[in-house]
Amino acid sequence: MPTRLIYFAWVRERIGKPQEDVELPDGIETVADLLRWLKSRGEEYEHALQYPDVIRVAINQEHVEHREKISGAREIALFPPMTGG
Amino acid sequence: MPAAVVPVVRIQAGDFDVAAEIAGLTRGRVDIGAVVTFSGLCRDEAGRLSALELEHYPGMAEAEIARIAGEAAERWPLQGLTVIHRHGKVRPGENIVLVVAASAHRQAAFEAANFLMDYLKSRAPFWKKEHHGDGSEGGWVDAKESDDKAASRWKAKPGE
Numbered sequence: 001m002p003t004r005l006i007y008f009a010w011v012r013e014r015i016g017k018p019q020e021d022v023e024l025p026d027g028i029e030t031v032a033d034l035l036r037w038l039k040s041r042g043e044e045y046e047h048a049l050q051y052p053d054v055i056r057v058a059i060n061q062e063h064v065e066h067r068e069k070i071s072g073a074r075e076i077a078l079f080p081p082m083t084g085g
Numbered sequence: 086m087p088a089a090v091v092p093v094v095r096i097q098a099g100d101f102d103v104a105a106e107i108a109g110l111t112r113g114r115v116d117i118g119a120v121v122t123f124s125g126l127c128r129d130e131a132g133r134l135s136a137l138e139l140e141h142y143p144g145m146a147e148a149e150i151a152r153i154a155g156e157a158a159e160r161w162p163l164q165g166l167t168v169i170h171r172h173g174k175v176r177p178g179e180n181i182v183l184v185v186a187a188s189a190h191r192q193a194a195f196e197a198a199n200f201l202m203d204y205l206k207s208r209a210p211f212w213k214k215e216h217h218g219d220g221s222e223g224g225w226v227d228a229k230e231s232d233d234k235a236a237s238r239w240k241a242k243p244g245e
Contacts, residue, residue, distance in 0.1 A: 008140055008210065008212060009212035009214070058145055058210070061142070061149075062145075062148075063149070079142070079210065080228070082206070082208065082209060082210055082212060082228065083206075083211065083212050083213045083226045084141070084206065084209045084211025084212070085170075085181070085182050085202060085205050085209070085211070085232075
């Protein structure tokens with residue numbers, strides 16, 4: 001089952017698309033694994049995810065830590081620290 | 086303790102009327118003794134900015150603010166709580182965000198509004214991009230460490 005990845009703000013601009021559906025390879029268990037795998041997918045991903053520690057992640061529209069398991073995620077969003085308010 | 090109030094949360098492109106939102110919470114009520122209102126506006130940064138563009142995560146923005154508002158309604162005895170956040174292009178002098186907290190006494194209303202804004206800044210999925218006065222697109226606004234610190238001071242609940 002494909003997983004929908006959604007990007008916001010400069011993560012979206014650097015990757016060059018607002019969202020995509022991907023088949024996650026075996027062995028991608030946590031958010032940290034996902035970020036590491038994505039970063040290897042090309043220059044634009046490398047640029048967006050150069051400092052993975054600053055990237056915030058939401059699974060199914062709820063904030064999660066990088067150690068969180070991603071099994072069962074329909075929608076995973078990657079974005080910079082928020083600046084609303 | 087009576088059931089916690091159900092907060093009103095709206096994410097919208099258009100402006101809002103602060104006075105109308107206050108009136109909406111207090112109309113016909115005789116049990117509210119305090120209303121604290123916070124509105125956040127767009128600054129021009131000494132003429133540098135022509136607008137801020139607010140990107141948001143539709144769906145999660147509503148859900149996350151509702152979660153934060155729900156927590157405030159459980160922590161403080163509120164009679165009403167309204168949170169409105171705009172998205173899209175906002176020009177200097179215009180409203181961006183509104184929190185209205187109503188309670189029997191002022192302390193709960195002040196604290197709930199303060200808590201709401203601190204959490205909203207660091208957890209609500211919105212991102213500001215600057216537009217310059219000369220028409221060029223500026224950069225994304227950096228998150229402030231002071232906003233994270235402001236949110237973390239609420240971790241200990243009163244009396245803990």
